[in-house]
Amino acid sequence: MGILWCSWEELRTRMRPVSPDIALPDASLSVHSEEVDFDELAEVCRSGEPVAIYKDGQWVGVLGPREFTELLLDLCRSQRAFFEQVLDIVQEAVTVIDRRGVVxxxxxxxxxxxxxxxxxxLGRPIDRFFQPEALAVLRLLRDPKPVRQVYHAPRENTHVLLSGGPAMVDGQMAGAVASEKDITQLVRMHQELQRTYRQWMADQQLRHGDRDPFDTIKGGSPRLLHAIRLAKKVAPTDATVLLQGESGVGKDLFAQAIHAASRRSAGPFIALNCAAIPGPLFESELFGYQGGAFTGADRSGRPGKLELAHGGTLFLDEIGELPVELQAKFLRVLQDQTFYRIGGTRPIQVNARIIAAGNQPLEDLVAKGRFREDLYYRLNVVRIFIPPLRERLDDIPVLVETFLEDLCAAYGRPAPHLEPDFLVALMRHPWSGNVRELRNVLERLVVTVEDESWNSGHLAMLLQAGGPEAGHLVGSPSGETAPQRLGRPGAGPGTARPDGELILEALRKTGGNKAAAARLLGISRGTLYNRLRSLGLDPRAFDSAMGLGGLRG
Incomplete structure (x- = not known):
């Protein structure tokens, strides 16, 4: 159905009914339902001649040019009412402009x-109300590529996520439509959170006394807080805990916090990644071996992880990878709290709490025959689900603050100022690697970026080599990163510091507008000035050297 639609009732009331004095016109339209194909009706009426209207095979009336015009006007008035109502109730800022930029x-x-x-x-050029270079909707007239959820700052202290596209009629540009979701409050909350978090960290350093073991788990989203509350409740007991969550969500932090908050906190915390141990070595890693138990074995023997965890906690990560042939032996340990070393004849008593973790549901492995059902029930006494980062985006600001504080201290770098679009870019990324991936990205930025302020351009250039997800992370309204927008194939991934050639090309493409060139490069205007000076170029005298006749910005 097109933007204009017409019911049979609306058409019937406009046409002239069949009578003896009406001749049968040459043109005709057949209607077989209560909805009329308006595009077909418009096409048959294009000649300006009367049209015979058939309903279910029977000639029932004639629609002349005047009747069609009146019908068209009625439909346009109806559509205008719908259009105005949409603009009145939609929760985004919607702008519609024609090909001349008139609103x-x-x-x-x-x-x-x-x-x-x-x-x-309404009825006036939009560039009378905004700076033209700040208007993404005008860029759609010049470069008619649809955009989705791109960060945009049309005015100072106004931050939006922009979606838009061109309006095309018969392949010709008729105008453009843009929808902007206001995220100014989110950006301000982030800035306030930065200040509050720094103050909180300063207060923490002045505080004395015991520290909550769960303070290492950063965030305040409802699902994360639910997981923390459940972990705190079970920590003082000896109940077996099963931590469920994707890779990189922080299951190890939960395990360590549960141990530190338990009665066993003075005992050892022993971790074993079941996916990292080759099958033939797994039994000796878990149970240990007696001296001379096999060729190459230490003569004095070696205790396994179970034995080392006596009096403390054994954390088995990726428990789903525990070899099937060892699952029965491990089940007996949970039941009897005794085991034998490989080659040993003396039973060893063990008193260790078990915390297991996995990134896939154990019940699915049970259904596939890859995990014993009885062992599953032994481990699944208390199950705690840890949400992925994409489901707790509100936690990204505090995670970023925490990681940057640690990383900048470790590498001896000053803490950067984070621009609003940097935060928006982080919150748009899918984070398949969860918190671990976020920390890795920030570490690479700390090591490679020398700018005092970070924006979305730094992030986009860093992640160009990070796979297909990085391409739509941030950048221009077209989704391209700075080197791509400049059409410079030689600008490789991770180009956190644009060289002279890239800067010159950006200035040429923006007609010498330094502010626009800086945005194109993903750096601040101040950084652009510094780069020009570091290249031995005076920004004020630079325009004559480029032949730009007076740089703007």
Whole structure:
């Protein structure tokens, strides 16, 4: 169904009914339902001649040019009412412009965000109200590529996520539509959170007394807090705990916190990654061996992880990878709390709490015959689900603050200022590697980026080599990163410091506008000035050397 639709009832009331004095026209339209194909109706009426209307095979009336025009006007008025209602109730700032940049639609939310009444802006060029270089919707007229959820700052202290696209009629540009979701409050909350977190960290350093073991788990999302509350509740007991969550969510932090908050905190915390041990070595790693038990064995023997964890906690990560042939032996340990070393004849008593973790549901492995059902029930006394990072995006700011504090101290680097679009870019990334991936990305930025401020351009350039997910992370409205926008194949991934050639090309493409060139490069304007000076170029005298006739910005 097109943007204009017509019911049989609307068509019937407009056409002239069949009568003896009406001749049968040459053109005709057949209607077989209660909905009329308006595109077909418009095409058959294009000639300006009367049209015979058939309903279910019977000639029932004639639609002349005047009747069609009146019908068309009625439908347009109806569509205008729908259009105005959409603009009134939609929760985004919607802007509609024609091919000349004149505003034809302006939603109520746009009025509120920009404090510009519709009656003031409708019918006027949009560049009278905004700086042209700040208008993404105008860029759609020049480069008609749809954009989705791109960070944009159309005005100072206004931050939005922009989606938009061109309006095409018969392959020709008719205008453009943009929808902006206001995230100004989110950005301000992040800035306030940064200040509050720094103050909190300063207060923490002045505090004395015991520290909550769960303080190492950063975040405040409801699902994470639920997991922490459950972990705190079970920590003082000796109940077996099963931690469930994707790789990189922090299952090891939960295990260590549960141990530290337990009655066994003075005892050892022994971790074993079941996926990292080759099958033939697994039994000796878990149970240990007697001296001379096999060729190459230490003559004095060696205790296994179970024995080492006596009086403390044994953390078995990736428990789903425990070899099937060892699952029965491990089940007996849980039941009897005794085991034998390989080659040993003396039973060894063990008193260790078991915390297991996995990144796939054990019940699925049970169904596939890869995990014993009885062992599953032994381990699944208390199960704690740890949410992935993509389901707790509100925690990203505090995680970033925590990681940057540690990383900057470790590498002797000053803490960077984070621009609002940097945070938006982080929250748009899918984070398949979860918290571990976030920390890795920040570590690479700390090591490679020398700028005092970080923005989305730094992140996009760093992640170009990070796989297909990185391509749509941040950048220009087209989703391209700085080197791609400049059309420079030689600009490789991770180019955190644009060289002279890249800077010159950016300035040429922006007509010498330094502010626009800096945005294109993903750096601040101040950084661009510093780079020009480091290349031995005076920004004020630079325009004559490039033949730009006076650089702007």
């Amino acid at each position: 034809r639609g302006w939603s109520r939310t746009a009025e509120q965000i920009y404090d510009i009444p519709a009656q003031r802006i």
